[in-house]
Amino acid sequence: MALAAKILLVIASIGLIIVVLLQSGKSAGLSGAIGGGAEQLMGKQKARGIDALLGKLTVVFAVGFMIFAILLGYFLKSGA
Incomplete structure (x- = not known):
């Protein structure tokens, strides 16, 4: 056992x-907001679903x- x-x-x-390791960092949201609006409008929902799953x-x-x-720990202590 x-x-x-x-x-x-x-x-x-x-x-x-x-x-x-697959999760995106919390600071990625700030750079995405500054970087561009097209990715925010199109790809944000997919990224949110993947982040929620992760x-x-x-x-x-x-x-x-x-x-x-x-x-x-229990098994090693009891000697089983």
Whole structure:
């Protein structure tokens, strides 16, 4: 059981790293507002949907990481 928790912890941590790196920075909104209006009118809705999806995936991977880390600590402490 500890091996399964280790594997799931590694998957959750790699997923969390990838999702966080794919997100755009908070300062990207300011440069987009100064840069041009065409992208803001046409491409903003698509970017908002992707950012929302990445935000939700970040929460899912973070919760999974915390749960698997706690389970792994429990299994290693109990000797199972």
